[in-house]
Amino acid sequence: MTAKATEILALNAFSGAEGGIRDPEVAALVERRKRTFGAASVLFYRQPLRIVRAEGANVYAASGRRYLDFYNNVPSVGHCHPVVVEAVSKQLAALNIHARYLHETVQDYAEKLLATFPRELSNIIFTCTGSEANDLALRIARKASGGTGFIVTEAAYHGNTAAVTEISPSSYKTGAPPPHVRTIAPPDPRRFRGQLGTGFAQAVRGAIAALKADGIRPAGLIVDTIFSSDGVFADPPGFLAEAVRSVRKAGGLFIADEVQPGFGRTGAGLWGFARHGVVPDIVTMGKPMGNGYPVAGLVTRPELLAAFAEDFGYFNTFAASPAAAAAGLAVLNVIEQDHLIENAATVGGRLRARLLDLGKRYPVISAVRGAGLYLAVEFSRGGDGERPAPDILSALIDGLYERGILIGAAGRYGNTLKVRPPLCVTAINADELVDAMAEILAAMEAAGRLPGSSV
Numbered sequence: 001m002t003a004k005a006t007e008i009l010a011l012n013a014f015s016g017a018e019g020g021i022r023d024p025e026v027a028a029l030v031e032r033r034k035r036t037f038g039a040a041s042v043l044f045y046r047q048p049l050r051i052v053r054a055e056g057a058n059v060y061a062a063s064g065r066r067y068l069d070f071y072n073n074v075p076s077v078g079h080c081h082p083v084v085v086e087a088v089s090k091q092l093a094a095l096n097i098h099a100r101y102l103h104e105t106v107q108d109y110a111e112k113l114l115a116t117f118p119r120e121l122s123n124i125i126f127t128c129t130g131s132e133a134n135d136l137a138l139r140i141a142r143k144a145s146g147g148t149g150f151i152v153t154e155a156a157y158h159g160n161t162a163a164v165t166e167i168s169p170s171s172y173k174t175g176a177p178p179p180h181v182r183t184i185a186p187p188d189p190r191r192f193r194g195q196l197g198t199g200f201a202q203a204v205r206g207a208i209a210a211l212k213a214d215g216i217r218p219a220g221l222i223v224d225t226i227f228s229s230d231g232v233f234a235d236p237p238g239f240l241a242e243a244v245r246s247v248r249k250a251g252g253l254f255i256a257d258e259v260q261p262g263f264g265r266t267g268a269g270l271w272g273f274a275r276h277g278v279v280p281d282i283v284t285m286g287k288p289m290g291n292g293y294p295v296a297g298l299v300t301r302p303e304l305l306a307a308f309a310e311d312f313g314y315f316n317t318f319a320a321s322p323a324a325a326a327a328g329l330a331v332l333n334v335i336e337q338d339h340l341i342e343n344a345a346t347v348g349g350r351l352r353a354r355l356l357d358l359g360k361r362y363p364v365i366s367a368v369r370g371a372g373l374y375l376a377v378e379f380s381r382g383g384d385g386e387r388p389a390p391d392i393l394s395a396l397i398d399g400l401y402e403r404g405i406l407i408g409a410a411g412r413y414g415n416t417l418k419v420r421p422p423l424c425v426t427a428i429n430a431d432e433l434v435d436a437m438a439e440i441l442a443a444m445e446a447a448g449r450l451p452g453s454s455v
């Protein structure tokens with residue numbers, strides 16, 4: 001593999017428009033942004049998008065133009081869903097305060113959410129972000145195992161605190177993770193040649209041995225159970241089980257990061273880990289949990305939490321507030337009432353079938369992967385995945401943007417189209433995406449811009 005690894009925030013990013021920004025109002029806002037946000041500013045697209053409102057799977061620009069959203073998983077039950085908006089608004093107008101008083105909505109939410117997990121995971125801690133949940137998960141795992149070492153995949157992203165950045169190799173622009181963090185290859189079936197479960201577990205055992213050789217005891221294996229930043233690896237269900245057994249045998253914990261696959265996205269129940277038939281020691285979650293209101297948290301076994309609580313108190317000012325609980329409860333209700341898990345399965349299934357068809361027509365599509373409404377379309381020269389083609393994907397993403405569709409890239413080499421819309425997208429929306437992709441690829445082929453094509 002000769003391609004260069006891409007830092008996660010560089011994917012699809014605005015890095016100065018060739019020929020300038022067309023819309024003078026957008027140009028003025030970009031200038032203001034640069035002056036205030038400085039070097040840390042990250043924007044999408046060469047012609048950045050200025051948006052003003054959204055509903056369902058549609059986002060509207062200041063110009064009034066509609067964009068179909070195939071990128072955003074935070075407004076998971078649909079942008080500005082009226083049930084969530086009403087629940088949060090009513091609660092904000094009545095009371096919003098920290099969690100050291102009793103409140104029925106907070107309790108109702110905790111109980112309803114815990115009821116969706118295996119029985120042993122019966123305690124919950126709320127946070128505001130997935131990063132905070134993962135940070136806490138690392139601390140609980142360290143206490144429970146007596147170790148400090150963590151194993152992660154090579155393009156993992158788990159968040160932005162100091163400790164969590166260390167276990168997020170895709171965040172590194174330079175340098176490498178510290179010695180207590182060992183990376184393993186993502187579970188790409190092509191890499192493990194038909195032995196995915198065993199091969200991935202062997203990689204975990206290799207990382208455990210490497211940690212031990214350096215005198216570091218393993219504390220745990222943490223994975224995003226759909227491996228989104230690695231390029232989306234979902235199949236075959238069950239492949240994680242042997243790796244989980246291996247880390248436990250070495251005294252470590254298994255932490256399932258459900259920030260991406262959780263809350264029904266895979267179309268097979270609420271949680272990604274369940275597809276693998278494993279019960280994690282800790283599950284972390286966030287993003288879609290409050291449909292845009294910051295709600296996140298972790299669930300674990302009571303004894304793990306009790307051990308942690310012997311050493312430290314944990315308080316999070318904004319977490320588990322009545323408004324956060326109202327948002328979270330409304331999201332769970334809407335997932336049920338709007339049959340969103342079923343929608344993820346049916347619309348996701350149709351989308352996957354159509355993308356596979358497109359792949360037959362265009363060999364530059366080297367793989368279509370995923371589950372439910374978390375799909376990935378990989379682009380490479382030669383069609384075997386060995387020579388990533390992020391340039392072709394980037395042109396496709398720009399073309400989709402021109403046609404009014406928002407979407408992004410993933411994977412270590414930025415050559416994987418990440419298809420991750422709100423769960424309320426329809427079959428018509430799925431067709432809009434694939435038709436637009438087909439149009440753009442046909443135009444690229446006609447212009448001799450696809451490998452193997454000539455003008």
Ligand SMILES: Cc1ncc(COP(=O)(O)O)c(C=O)c1O
Pocket residue numbers: 128129130131132134157158159160224257259260286287296
């Ligand atoms: C798998 C995964 N874990 C954790 C996080 C961190 O969540 P947050 O941005 O809410 O801190 C992210 C964010 O993208 C993520 O994708």
